[in-house]
Amino acid sequence: MLPDIEKLFELQAADKEIRKLHEEVAALPKRVAAIEEKLAGTKAHLEKARTAAKGDEANRKKFESAIQDLQGKISKYRDQSLDVKTNEQYKALLHEIQFAEQEIRINEDRILEVMVNVEVREKDVKAAEAELKAEQVEIEKEKEEARKVTAEDQAKLAEWNAKRDALRRGILEDLLRHYERVMKFRGSGLAEAREQKCMGCQVMLRPQTYNEVRIAEKVVVCESCQRILYFDPANEVKVEQQVAEAAHARRRPRPKADAPQAWFYRPDYGEEGEVLLVFTNGGDSSTRRVYEMHTGRQIGDVLGREGTYRLAFPEDLTDSAVRLNGHWDEEEMDEWGSEVPSHALDVLHNDLRAAQREHHAPKRKEHATPPAEHTAAS
Numbered sequence: 001m002l003p004d005i006e007k008l009f010e011l012q013a014a015d016k017e018i019r020k021l022h023e024e025v026a027a028l029p030k031r032v033a034a035i036e037e038k039l040a041g042t043k044a045h046l047e048k049a050r051t052a053a054k055g056d057e058a059n060r061k062k063f064e065s066a067i068q069d070l071q072g073k074i075s076k077y078r079d080q081s082l083d084v085k086t087n088e089q090y091k092a093l094l095h096e097i098q099f100a101e102q103e104i105r106i107n108e109d110r111i112l113e114v115m116v117n118v119e120v121r122e123k124d125v126k127a128a129e130a131e132l133k134a135e136q137v138e139i140e141k142e143k144e145e146a147r148k149v150t151a152e153d154q155a156k157l158a159e160w161n162a163k164r165d166a167l168r169r170g171i172l173e174d175l176l177r178h179y180e181r182v183m184k185f186r187g188s189g190l191a192e193a194r195e196q197k198c199m200g201c202q203v204m205l206r207p208q209t210y211n212e213v214r215i216a217e218k219v220v221v222c223e224s225c226q227r228i229l230y231f232d233p234a235n236e237v238k239v240e241q242q243v244a245e246a247a248h249a250r251r252r253p254r255p256k257a258d259a260p261q262a263w264f265y266r267p268d269y270g271e272e273g274e275v276l277l278v279f280t281n282g283g284d285s286s287t288r289r290v291y292e293m294h295t296g297r298q299i300g301d302v303l304g305r306e307g308t309y310r311l312a313f314p315e316d317l318t319d320s321a322v323r324l325n326g327h328w329d330e331e332e333m334d335e336w337g338s339e340v341p342s343h344a345l346d347v348l349h350n351d352l353r354a355a356q357r358e359h360h361a362p363k364r365k366e367h368a369t370p371p372a373e374h375t376a377a378s
């Protein structure tokens with residue numbers, strides 16, 4: 001391998017590490033903000049429960065004083081009844097007393113009702129207080145963790161940036177500029193030439209180009225994706241073995257068109273370059289996750305839209321998309337967090353290689369995927 005390309009290799013590793021660290025630092029405040037939002041919700045709930053408890057207390061006092069007033073009235077009517085002259089007057093007073101007694105019972109019922117409410121509300125307030133306390137502890141822990149991780153990441157970033165600067169100084173200016181331009185747009189500036197093919201964009205290389213990469217006397221770039229090409233003899237042996245094994249192996253299962261989950265490989269996904277996409281249909285809607293092809297790192301959040309994925313995400317299903325075999329439950333994928341685990345990544349990578357082998361094998365008649373040569377070059 002050319003010494004310049006070896007240096008670019010190290011530079012690319014540094015660039016990827018720096019990008020990962022930047023993303024990690026950016027993600028931490030979002031996590032803290034999410035907990036803070038939850039905390040604000042609990043605080044509001046507690047405030048409401050406390051206000052309601054105060055209202056109960058005021059109501060109880062109001063009903064009690066109404067009872068006192070009514071009792072006062074009753075004793076006044078009783079006194080008056082001693083002085084009445086006629087039967088009618090007596091009856092009228094008796095009626096007033098009965099009415100007041102009835103009002104007292106109504107107010108007593110209201111007080112009982114309030115007392116029952118108070119018990120429920122006290123429990124509510126206590127539960128909200130406990131929740132608030134737990135969340136406050138949690139947020140302090142998260143903040144502390146975020147501060148720690150950020151400080152560590154910043155230190156690592158400083159180290160990697162210094163390493164990166166030193167590496168850049170040792171690389172020819174033109175080559176460096178070319179690498180950085182491709183890196184910026186495709187997520188990687190180098191690609192392996194393997195099996196006559198650029199592994200960056202999966203396009204077949206011209207025989208002369210492929211030989212030039214193998215001989216490694218000068219820098220060669222892929223005509224299609226502009227990545228700087230290198231050749232690794234160790235991989236070539238492996239690939240030849242794989243091809244030989246694959247020739248004997250059973251043929252690759254065909255992905256089902258109506259499966260509830262569908263994985264795709266895209267060599268040309270905007271600035272990200274190569275990615276894996278997975279769509280999952282569920283009822284009336286579907287979700288999409290995007291992962292970086294080689295690291296399995298998740299790009300962006302899970303996106304949900306109405307309708308099945310073919311209708312909901314037409315812009316992702318371009319001619320260059322290669323359908324892959326693979327199925328994992330949505331729950332399991334949620335547990336993966338921000339990265340496809342290596343066992344799943346291996347399955348997808350192997351299936352992609354099998355799909356590409358199948359595609360290039362002359363004897364196979366069926367073509368499930370469009371030819372990569374035509375699409376990735378655009």
Ligand SMILES: [Zn+2]
Pocket residue numbers: 191198199200201202203222223224225226227
């Ligand atoms: Zn290429």
